[in-house]
Each structure stands twice: as structure tokens, then as C-alpha cells.
Amino acid sequence: MASKYIHAYYTDDDVLMLAVKRVKAAKHHIEEVYCPFPVHGLDKAMGLAPTRIAITSFMYGCLGLIVAIVMMNYMMIEDWPQDIGGKPSFTYIQNMPAFVPIMFELTVFFAAHLMVITFYLRSRLWPFKKAENPDIRSTDDHFIMEIELHDNEKELKDLLIDTGAVEINIAEKNSH
Amino acid sequence: MYTFSNRLKIGSVILMAIGLLGMGYGFFTMPATVEEAKAMVASHDTGHGEAAAAEAGHAEGTGHAAVAESHDASHDEHLLHQLQNRPWAALYVAAIFFMVIALGVLAFYAIQRAAQAGWSPLLFRIMEGITAYLVPGGVIVFVILVLSVLHMNHLFVWMDPEVVEHDKLLQGKAGYLNPTFFLIRAVIFMGGWILYREYSRKLSLAQDTADDNTSFKKNFRISAGFLVFYLVTESMMSWDWLMSLEPHWFSTLFGWYVFASMIVSGITVIAMITIYLKSRGFLPNVNDSHVHDLAKYMFGFCIFWAYLWFSQFMLIWYANIPEEVTYFIARIADYKLPFFGMLATNFVLPFLLLMNSDYKRVNWFVVMAGIIILGGQYINFFQMIMPSTVGDQWYIGIPEIGAVMFFAGFFIFWVFRAIASAPLEAQHDPFIEESRHYHY
Numbered sequence: 017m018a019s020k021y022i023h024a025y026y027t028d029d030d031v032l033m034l035a036v037k038r039v040k041a042a043k044h045h046i047e048e049v050y051c052p053f054p055v056h057g058l059d060k061a062m063g064l065a066p067t068r069i070a071i072t073s074f075m076y077g078c079l080g081l082i083v084a085i086v087m088m089n090y091m092m093i094e095d096w097p098q099d100i101g102g103k104p105s106f107t108y109i110q111n112m113p114a115f116v117p118i119m120f121e122l123t124v125f126f127a128a129h130l131m132v133i134t135f136y137l138r139s140r141l142w143p144f145k146k147a148e149n150p151d152i153r154s155t156d157d158h159f160i161m162e163i164e165l166h167d168n169e170k171e172l173k174d175l176l177i178d179t180g181a182v183e184i185n186i187a188e189k190n191s192h
Numbered sequence: 193m194y195t196f197s198n199r200l201k202i203g204s205v206i207l208m209a210i211g212l213l214g215m216g217y218g219f220f221t222m223p224a225t226v227e228e229a230k231a232m233v234a235s236h237d238t239g240h241g242e243a244a245a246a247e248a249g250h251a252e253g254t255g256h257a258a259v260a261e262s263h264d265a266s267h268d269e270h271l272l273h274q275l276q277n278r279p280w281a282a283l284y285v286a287a288i289f290f291m292v293i294a295l296g297v298l299a300f301y302a303i304q305r306a307a308q309a310g311w312s313p314l315l316f317r318i319m320e321g322i323t324a325y326l327v328p329g330g331v332i333v334f335v336i337l338v339l340s341v342l343h344m345n346h347l348f349v350w351m352d353p354e355v356v357e358h359d360k361l362l363q364g365k366a367g368y369l370n371p372t373f374f375l376i377r378a379v380i381f382m383g384g385w386i387l388y389r390e391y392s393r394k395l396s397l398a399q400d401t402a403d404d405n406t407s408f409k410k411n412f413r414i415s416a417g418f419l420v421f422y423l424v425t426e427s428m429m430s431w432d433w434l435m436s437l438e439p440h441w442f443s444t445l446f447g448w449y450v451f452a453s454m455i456v457s458g459i460t461v462i463a464m465i466t467i468y469l470k471s472r473g474f475l476p477n478v479n480d481s482h483v484h485d486l487a488k489y490m491f492g493f494c495i496f497w498a499y500l501w502f503s504q505f506m507l508i509w510y511a512n513i514p515e516e517v518t519y520f521i522a523r524i525a526d527y528k529l530p531f532f533g534m535l536a537t538n539f540v541l542p543f544l545l546l547m548n549s550d551y552k553r554v555n556w557f558v559v560m561a562g563i564i565i566l567g568g569q570y571i572n573f574f575q576m577i578m579p580s581t582v583g584d585q586w587y588i589g590i591p592e593i594g595a596v597m598f599f600a601g602f603f604i605f606w607v608f609r610a611i612a613s614a615p616l617e618a619q620h621d622p623f624i625e626e627s628r629h630y631h632y
Contacts, residue, residue: 070549101510113506 020165021047023150024176025158025183029055032159035179036061039163042175047162050154069138073131080126084119150187158182194474196612200604207601214594218279226265229272233585273346274585280345281581284336286595288433289457289573290603291329292450296458297322298389299422299451300489305392305415310626311485314478316396316618318465321611322458323389325603330382337378337433341371347581350439361440369436377432381425388418400619408622426451434573437580441519443508449500450576456493456538457569459486460562465607467555474616480553481632487552490565491542497572498539523575526584530571537568570596 026032032055039046046062049055059067089108092098092115097105105111136142154160161181163172169186176184223229301319304312340347349355350369356362362369392411399407427447435446443449463486469475508516523531545561546552578586618624 074547102512103510113502113509116502116506 021187022163022165022172023185023187024161024181027158027182031180033061038179044163047164050149050160052155069131069135072134073127076130077123077127080123081119084122088115088118194612194616196608200608204601204605207597211594211598211601214590215283215598218282218591222279223272223275226268226272229275230268232275274582277346277581279591280347281577282591282595284347285574285577286599287333287336289570290599291333292454293457293461294323294325294329296454297462298326298385299455300458302415302418305411306419310623311630313618313621313624313627315466317614317616318462320393320396321607322461324610325606326389327386328606330386334378334382341375348436369439374432381429384421384425396618397614399621402620405622434576437577438519440515443504445500445504449504452493452497452500453569453572456497457566459489460565462486463558464562467559477628481630483555483558484552484632487546487558491546494539494542522579527575527579530575534568534571537564
């Protein structure tokens with residue numbers, strides 16, 4: 017279903033922050049803000065729910081740790097035990113110190129890579145993805161605030177101009 | 193302006209008094225003769241005595257009675273020295289531990305100064321209060337070292353000329369490890385640290401009433417200079433006062449390892465005192481973001497400590513060279529619980545407790561984690577010092593707890609007295625405004 021959106025353009029992140037706070041104070045729901053660079057504190061001002069990526073990161077780290085333990089146990093203890101530096105690989109626990117660097121590395125590897133992949137998927141970013149930003153200028157020097165319209169065009173426009181918007185457009189697009 | 197509350201003052205004095213009694217008990221019950229030492233060990237655990245008897249019987253059976261006897265006598269002598277060392281070592285562990293907290297805070301403070309950090313100037317007066325302890329704490333450690341040189345105790349075996357006489361390795365190291373040079377180094381280290389601390393404090397107070405930033409700039413310069421001095425002397429200090437307890441053994445990253453301990457303990461104490469003062473209604477401008485930052489440092493340096501502990505352990509474990517592994521064999525054989533337990537208290541627990549960003553802002557949570565870290569770091573110094581001085585005759589009993597209580601009381605007394613001696617917020621610091629509005 018196509019719905020109507022209002023796009024307000026800003027040229028300064030401080031102005032944008034104040035504008036976001038005022039629009040929120042006027043009880044409008046901000047759909048999205050497109051920025052050329054991350055604006056510190058914008059998520060809080062927009063009232064976005066806190067990210068849960070840290071929790072996934074912790075779980076991926078645990079997964080990496082388990083993979084490392086199982087992998088080293090299979091390679092070095094079960095499948096092909098070797099005597100390295102006078103330390104025969106009889107049991108896992110005896111050789112554990114030698115495996116700690118691998119456990120550490122795989123924990124970090126899993127946590128980091130899977131977290132990035134999760135972030136991309138969650139942000140709906142994948143190869144050959146068509147850009148979602150409504151205006152190419154949001155990758156250069158403009159910040160665009162997107163608000164859904166519910167027969168309140170005039171009132172919203174006045175408010176947005178008052179907050180320092182340099183340009184206001186009405187756009188129609190299909191909701192994803 | 194903070195006033196040293198009477199309750200805290202009385203509490204710290206009581207701690208000191210009980211601690212003194214505990215340490216006195218340790219020195220009072222110290223065995224004076226070999227017979228007393230043997231009786232003490234026999235009454236403590238009969239198992240050990242039986243094992244020794246069986247060993248002696250075995251030696252006689254093989255016809256080496258004379259050898260066994262002389263070996264037994266030297267063993268008994270050794271036992272006596274270990275038991276005589278125990279109250280000294282208990283005193284030394286606690287004295288070093290609390291001095292090192294002040295030294296770690298001094299390093300952290302100098303880093304803040306040299307980096308011209310914007311978030312931390314609100315905490316400068318707390319850090320300066322803690323580093324005030326460096327003067328009496330350092331003097332106490334120095335006195336213990338002088339007493340060791342005077343053979344009042346047997347903490348450092350290389351100070352005994354008879355031992356050196358029969359020891360090729362120690363003779364080779366005598367150019368560095370000799371009592372005179374040892375004390376000269378101690379004077380230089382302590383003198384340098386205390387000089388920087390006092391001068392920086394003076395400049396910090398001068399900045400309060402200044403119209404320009406000359407004191408601030410001077411403080412910046414001497415802090416950068418001090419960090420260079422500190423990195424060298426801290427490393428050498430750890431060789432001298434901790435590593436030389438086991439004079440045959442050496443580890444090249446020992447200085448870093450001790451540094452990690454001192455900085456994590458120091459930052460933990462800064463966080464705890466900040467939270468305490470805040471809970472009393474002082475430091476109105478210190479917010480959760482400051483506590484969050486301190487907790488981040490606690491978290492990070494716990495991991496750093498574990499990294500260095502493991503690096504030291506793994507290389508020695510893997511290479512398996514006899515003169516290197518002795519250090520760990522002594523600890524794993526006789527100190528299993530504190531040796532591996534400190535991995536839990538210094539790494540696993542703080543790692544899991546402080547991992548969540550939100551928990552780093554919960555003050556009581558940070559204090560809880562801090563108590564675990566401080567306990568674990570005490571154990572860390574305990575197992576650096578005890579195995580080399582008292583061997584398997586260790587126990588965390590009245591002398592050890594007494595020493596900790598005495599130094600904790602003294603530390604609290606001295607630090608809070610110093611904090612009360614100046615306004616809690618540094619005025620006219622160019623970054624104080626940024627610190628007040630610090631928000632993460």
C-alpha cells in the first residue's frame with residue numbers, strides 16, 4: 017500500500033537534533049532520519065529501542081568458544097594426537113593452555129563477523145540492494161527526516177519549517 | 193569541601209588497632225627454634241609429620257643415615273625460616289598491595305593529565321587523595337626492605353651472603369642484586385614517584401586560584417615526563433621487590449604483569465571512593481557516565497591482566513625449561529586454590545559481571561565487582577610473594593588478615609584525610625566544564 021510521507025531537509029546535525037526533539041515533543045512519529053554520517057545521540061532522541069546486537073554478539077562469542085573447544089579436541093586429541101614440545105596430546109585438559117589462543121581467536125572471530133552480518137541483515141543491507149534513501153543528497157550534506165502523513169500536512173509543514181528545515185517535500189512510496 | 197566523617201575515622205582506627213593486634217599475634221607466635229617450628233607443624237597437620245617420618249625411615253633403610261640426618265637438619269632449618277618468614281611476608285604482601293594501589297592511581301592520574309582528558313578532571317581530587325598514601329605507604333615498604341637488608345627476616349634469600357657464597361647464579365647477579373644498590377634503587381624509585389606526586393598536587397591546587405593556565409600546562413609537561421620515569425621504574429621495582437624473592441627465576445613481562453595488577457586495583461579504588469562520596473551527597477557533578485567510564489577501565493584492565501598472566505604462564509608451560517617452570521610448579525603444587533582461584537576473581541567474574549553496558553552504570557554493582565577484583569588482586573600479590581618466602585607453610589590466618597586490616601584502615605584514614613584537605617572539585621581547570629557535562 018502506498019502511503020504519503022513528508023521529507024524535511026536539514027543541513028546541520030545540531031539543528032536536526034533540536035528538530036527531532038521538537039517533533040517528538042509534538043507527538044509525531046518519526047519514521048526515519050537519513051544522515052550522511054552517524055549523529056551521536058540521534059537514536060535516543062528519536063526514541064528508538066536500544067539495540068540488541070550486543071546480546072547476539074555474546075551468543076556468537078559463546079558459539080565460537082564452543083566451536084574452538086570441539087574443533088581442537090577433535091584435531092589434536094582424537095583424530096591425530098601429536099607430541100609437540102614433549103607434550104603428548106593425551107587429554108584435552110592437559111593440553112588446554114596450548115588451545116587457549118585458538119579459543120580466544122575463534123571467540124572474537126565469531127562474535128565480530130557474525131555480529132556484522134547480523135547487523136547488515138537487520139538493516140536490510142545485502143548485495144545488489146537498491147538504496148532506500150529518498151534523496152541522493154542524504155549521502156552528501158543533507159539530513160532528511162521522514163514522517164508519515166495523516167491529513168495533517170499543513171500543521172506538520174509549519175512545525176518543520178519552524179525547526180529550521182531548508183526544504184520540505186511530499187513523497188509517496190510503498191511501505192516495505 | 194568534604195569533611196572526614198567521624199564514623200569513617202573511628203572505623204579506620206578500629207581496623208588499624210585490630211590489624212596491629214593480628215600482626216602482633218603473628219610475630220609473637222613466631223617460632224624461635226627448630227624444635228618449636230617442628231612442634232608447630234606437627235600440631236598443625238599430623239599428615240605432613242608422618243610423611244616426613246616415613247621419608248626419614250626410607251632414607252635410613254637404604255643406608256644413607258648420615259646424609260638423611262644432615263638433610264633433615266637443613267630441612268628443619270628451612271622450615272624454621274619459612275615459619276619465621278610468615279608474619280613478615282603477611283606484612284609485606286599487605287604493605288606492597290596498598291602501596292601499589294596508590295602507585296597505580298598515580299599512573300592513571302598522570303595518564304589523564306598527559307592526555308588532557310576531558311571526562312576525568314572531576315575525579316582529580318579523589319585520585320590525588322589516594323596518591324597521598326604513596327608517601328607513608330612507600331616509607332613503610334622501604335622500612336621493610338631496610339629491615340630485610342639488616343637480616344631481620346629472610347624474605348630475600350639473595351641478601352644472605354652465605355647463600356650467595358654457594359650459588360653461582362646469584363654470584364653472577366650480584367652486580368645488580370646486592371643490598372646497597374637495591375636500597376639505592378628503592379630510594380630513587382620512591383623518591384621520584386613521591387616528588388612527582390607532591391609537585392603535581394601543588395600545581396593542581398595552585399590552578400584553583402590561578403587566572404591563567406600556567407600551572408595546568410606545567411602539570412601536563414611533568415606528567416608526561418613522569419610517565420616515562422614511571423614505566424622504567426615500575427618495571428624495575430617489580431623485579432626488585434617481587435621477582436627477586438625468587439632470585440633464580442625471571443620473566444621478561446613480569447613488570448607489565450605487575451603493572452596490570454596495580455592499574456586495575458587503582459582504578460577500582462577510584463571507582464569505589466567516588467561512589468562512596470557520591471552516596472554521601474558529595475560530588476554532585478559526577479554522573480553515571482563517569483562511573484561507567486571507570487567501570488569500563490576496570491573491565492578492560494581485568495582482561496589485560498588475564499592476558500598478561502596467561503602469556504607468562506603459557507610460554508613457560510610450553511617451553512618447559514627447568515629453571516623457568518619452578519615458579520609455576522611451586523604455585524600449582526602448594527597454592528592450587530589461590531593460584532587458579534584468582535583467575536576466577538580477577539578475570540572470569542569481572543568479565544561476566546561488567547560485560548553488560550547497563551551494569552557498568554549501576555553503582556552498587558560496580559562496587560560488588562570492585563570488591564571481587566580487589567580480593568583477587570590481593571591473592572595475586574599473595575601468591576607472588578608467599579611461595580618464595582614461606583613455601584607450603586602458608587595459610588590465610590590471623591597474621592595475614594591482621595595485616596590487611598591494618599593497612600586497609602591506614603589507607604582509608606590517610607586517603608580520606610587527604611581528600612578532606614582540599615575542595616572536591618578542581619577549580620579553573622580548563623577541562624572541568626567539559627567534565628561536568630560529560631555524557632556518554
